[in-house]
Amino acid sequence: MKYKLILYPDTFLWVKNNKGLLYNAKFFTILDFTLNPNIRHICEHLLNYDNLYCILIDNTTIDNPCKEFVQQIVKNKLGEIFNENASVISLPPLLNIQFDIDKLLKDDNRDIGENILSYLHTINIYSGGQCSDKQYFKQIIYPVNSLHQNRLLPEQIHTFLKTNMTPYIRKINITVSDIENYDIESVLELLTEYKNSVIFHILCPTINVEYTVILKIIASGYKVNLICELSPNQEENDSLMQWICSEEMKHNNISNHFIIKNEEEYKFWLDFINEHKIKNYQFSLIYDGNDEFFHANIFLTKADIEDCQLSRREVFAHMTVNTLLFGSLSIMPNGEIFTNINSKSIGNVDDSIYDIIIRELEQNHGWRKIRNSIRCDNCLYQWLCPSPSYYEHAMSVDTVCTNILFPSN
Numbered sequence: 001m002k003y004k005l006i007l008y009p010d011t012f013l014w015v016k017n018n019k020g021l022l023y024n025a026k027f028f029t030i031l032d033f034t035l036n037p038n039i040r041h042i043c044e045h046l047l048n049y050d051n052l053y054c055i056l057i058d059n060t061t062i063d064n065p066c067k068e069f070v071q072q073i074v075k076n077k078l079g080e081i082f083n084e085n086a087s088v089i090s091l092p093p094l095l096n097i098q099f100d101i102d103k104l105l106k107d108d109n110r111d112i113g114e115n116i117l118s119y120l121h122t123i124n125i126y127s128g129g130q131c132s133d134k135q136y137f138k139q140i141i142y143p144v145n146s147l148h149q150n151r152l153l154p155e156q157i158h159t160f161l162k163t164n165m166t167p168y169i170r171k172i173n174i175t176v177s178d179i180e181n182y183d184i185e186s187v188l189e190l191l192t193e194y195k196n197s198v199i200f201h202i203l204c205p206t207i208n209v210e211y212t213v214i215l216k217i218i219a220s221g222y223k224v225n226l227i228c229e230l231s232p233n234q235e236e237n238d239s240l241m242q243w244i245c246s247e248e249m250k251h252n253n254i255s256n257h258f259i260i261k262n263e264e265e266y267k268f269w270l271d272f273i274n275e276h277k278i279k280n281y282q283f284s285l286i287y288d289g290n291d292e293f294f295h296a297n298i299f300l301t302k303a304d305i306e307d308c309q310l311s312r313r314e315v316f317a318h319m320t321v322n323t324l325l326f327g328s329l330s331i332m333p334n335g336e337i338f339t340n341i342n343s344k345s346i347g348n349v350d351d352s353i354y355d356i357i358i359r360e361l362e363q364n365h366g367w368r369k370i371r372n373s374i375r376c377d378n379c380l381y382q383w384l385c386p387s388p389s390y391y392e393h394a395m396s397v398d399t400v401c402t403n404i405l406f407p408s409n
Ligand code: SF4
Pocket: 305, 371, 375, 376, 377, 379, 380, 381, 382, 383, 385, 386, 398, 399, 400, 401, 402, 404
């Protein structure tokens, strides 16, 4: 008996060495399998674009593992079988390369600058000033400790935004290192027109932070994110708790980022959130030599990745850009600009955004850093796995996964 097998247009098929993976980006079903000669033949045929994701199979000539493979495809809604005479085709999910920077760079007839301003959606501004020197800004939004002369003045921030603001920039994160000594009133006044996009990030507890400063920011119509970190000093923690759960701090325009470095901190904040019904919050994980915690709780397992539920568009995004870094840049207290905080500076506040974006597209410090290390290149989950993050850099590792079955295993 002969029949036609097609894979659905939303089904991705990847083969690496003797293993294969099918993933459907509509039903979020997934199937990993081992190749034998019959299965390899089917996969190679399907991967040839000219065959339009369809193959005629003679059931009398394939082995049992291959029959089981076809059954699993149908059962997991990855594809379908049809009568051998049915005229069916399907289009494999292929990246529609409308914008491929490497091609553009080689094509003299096209301008690399086409629409590039639309790529930039987030600007992270670090005002600088004196604070604890923890370097956590290399992993999450966190104040940068800088000398007095290395500080972005309100006028500099304003001039930069005035010159470079586009309708595509949706978020402007301003992290203030020492709010007591910063001219916050001038910033509030100068940035009025960008108010809807601005979020101030402030570390708590900072020494004697006055409620009034936060309340003034909120009253001016801006949003505030409180970065909440437990201290070894219980007294400080007590006053931080009191602070966070006061009625004023439960304002809709205030959010909390709770810093987590170990399980105890996680449990502590979770209980706190439940007890005080904190609504607007997020956890921010920090690598601080806490390998055990990261390995046990943060590293991705096969199950985590299989549960990713990525759309076609998201899978394609993983293939082309770093989805964590693409479209954002950071301005440091000395005015230098980074598209990847752990890479080289690609300009400063006196440059135009247009030039900065072009430089990033040409030099690729972060926006197009994808999962293409040797290990990831050999992994079936390469494009389902999240883009490389700052955590890998902090930990000096290539990957943040565990228990993944590699094709070479
Ligand atoms: S090897 Fe790379 S692609 Fe594979 S799961 Fe680990 S990090 Fe992700």
